[in-house]
Amino acid sequence: MVTKRILLFNGSQLSAHLWRNGRVNAEREFLPHADGPDGFSAFATYLHQHRTSHFYWLADVTEESFQLEEIPYVQGRDRTALITRRLKQHFYNTPLTTALSLGRSSEGRRDEKVLLAALTRPDPINAWLDFIRQNDIVLVGIYSAPLILAECAPRWLDDKQPTLLISQTINGIRQSFFDQGKLQFSRLTPLTSLNTLDTGITKIAQTIASESIKTYQYLVGQRQLQPKKSVRVVVLIPAAQKLAVQTQCQNQELLEYDFLDLETIAQHEKLKLPPNTLTSDPLLMHRLVTNPPAQQFAPPAERHFYRLAQIRLALTAIAIITLVSGLLFAIKTAFDTAQLQQETRTAQSQTVLATQRYNALLDSLPKTSITPENLRALMTRYESLQKRTAELIPLLTHLSQALDAMPQVELVNLDWKVETTLNAAMSNAQKVLSPSLDGAGVTVHSFVSAPGNPPANINASSGSWATLTIRAQLPIGLAANLRAQKQLIDTFVQRLENPQTKVQLLTMPFDIESGKPLKSIQETDDGRSESASTFSLMIARPL
Incomplete structure (x- = not known):
């Protein structure tokens, strides 16, 4: 944990304080001379002893100035450049300047209101800052009592109306004017003696009453207050001085006094205030360390080592976060690995149990001469045969329905096969029919399409086919009527045809070749038919 120290400067004297665990403890006091136990050399030694601490510079001086300005509402670099130019115009002889935004105006073009502030006597401060630079001390910033009050006083006052806050410091009585919860003006009235509890308290009370009236008149003259308008005056005072101050500060026509206990505010701010504390300096220093104001007076060069400390802190935080993330990931990985x-x-145990059960089942089965490998190959071949086994029921059902519809056609012979292609089925069917039909005096014709249909492109067909080669005969009464025979065969073929079934005529009961007289194949030379006319066809379906 970084140690935090406050350097309180009152214009002529510098006092060092240590902040720790809500307490502010005085350590050393230094005077602006070269030699001696409390001079510049002692201050340099003190800085060297505490070079790892972060130092806050708090100035409570009368050499300060405030200017209210309205600037066009701009942002980014333009706003920074505009404010810098205004600061140089008003405070050209000091680099210790800053600006507080007071919000935007509600009228006109709604310009931004800013309070320009400066410490107008930088030389006494620079004399001490030289030793801070030489020892590479981390200077957080240069602050003033008004900057701290601008952050915390609106919450204490709890009022948006114009209010004058009176506070007591080691260097005097400070009057700070607030309007709409924003600091508008602040001034310090020095006091020569604040350490006595008798005459000092009376003097303090009288000073508070008189300075309240003077500040009111000044604000009216600066047109920050309307004439003859009452103002609330809040006095931040320790309980030991409250009665004396109330006696001197009576309500008037234009001033309405209210009182805040220093001890109550300190307790609210979680400050462990030492007993018999008469000033608000410990409260201001505590607020400075715990909640530093956003604005401060130090130029960027004075805060160089503080910026480096911030970068170091950020890198350390990133390293810690990375380390913690890595540890958490390692713990999770170890947990997942164990799981x-x-x-x-568990899987190995289950595998062993399953293997034991499997072996027990094998031992309980009857002993066979075939090995498991041969049995597996046999089952594979059996499954292959099962896949190639044709389902003839749909094809036979279709043929049966066609025969039932045409009783004139009588089935003589039926042969079924499974062929790889339709072309092979045609070739095998003709080979089978040729010997039997030649012996019967029947000529086997080439491929003939069904009536009304073009010849099928058998080469385009692929895959296995279930085929039925059918031989049927016609009624004997139609033996002499070739036209009736052809019509009956064509009708039978049409009944067999459907989108899933291919029907091809193989033989006809009469010769239809060109160049020969149209006559029945079974007809004798004298023109008589000796038997019923027969024909053959093939129906096929893809598997």
């Missing part, structure tokens, strides 16, 4: 190992052991 996977447990699951692996």
Whole structure:
């Protein structure tokens, strides 16, 4: 944890204080001379002893100035450049300047209101800052009592109306004017003696009453207050001085006094205030360390080592976060690994049990001469045969329905096969029919399409086919009527045809070749038919 120290400067004297655990403890006091136990050399030694601490410079001086300005509402670099130019115009002889935004105006073009502030006597401060630079001390910033009050006083006052806050410091009585919860003006009235509890308290009370009237008149003259308008005056005072101050500060026509206990505010701010504390300096220093104001007076060069400390802190935080993330990831990985190992052991145990049950089942089966490998190959071949086994029921059902519809056609012979292609089925069917039909005096014709249909492109067909080669005969009464025979065969073929079934005529009961007289194949030379006319066809369906 970084140690935090406050350097309180009152214009002529510098006092060092240590902040720790809500307490502000005085350590050393230094005077602006070269030699001696409390001079510049002692201050340099003190800085060297505490070079790892972060130092806050708090100035409570009368050499300060405030200017209210309205600037066009701009942002970014333009706003920074505009404010810098205004600061140089008003405070050209000091680099210790800053600006507080007071919000935007509600009228006109709604310009931004800013309070320009400066410490107008930088030389006494620079004399001490030289030793801070030489020892590479981390200077957080240069602050003033008004900057701290601008941050915390609106919450204490709890009022948006114009209010004058009176506070007591080691260097005098400070009057700070607030309007709409924003600091508008602040001034310090020095006091020569604040350490006595008798005459000092009376003098303090009289000073508070008189300075309240003077500040009111000044604000009216600066047109920050309307004439003859009453103002609330809040006095931040310790309980030991409250009665004396109330006696001197009576309500008037234009001033309405209210009182805040210093001890109550300190307790609210979680400050462990030492007993018999008469000034608000410990409260201001505590607020400075715990909640530093956003604005301060130090130029960027004075805060160089503080910026480096911030970068170092950020890198350290990133490293810690990375380390913690890595540790958490390692813990999670170790946990997941242990869980996977447990699951692996469980799976191995289950595998052993399953193997034992499998072997027990094998031992309980009847002994066979075939090995498991041969049995597996046999089952594979059996499954292959099962896949190639044709389902003839749909094809036979279709043929049966066609025969039932045409009783004139009588089935003589039926042969079924499974062929790889339709072309092979045609070739095999003709080979089978040729010997039997030649012996019967029947000529086997080439491929003939069904009536009304073009010849099928058998080469385009692929895959296995279930085929039925059918031989049927016609009624004997139609033996002499070739036209009736052809019509009956064509009708039978049309009944067999559907989108899933291919029907091809193989033989006809009469010769239809060109160049020969149209006559029945079974007809004798004298023109008589000796038997019923027969024909053959093939129906096929893809598997």
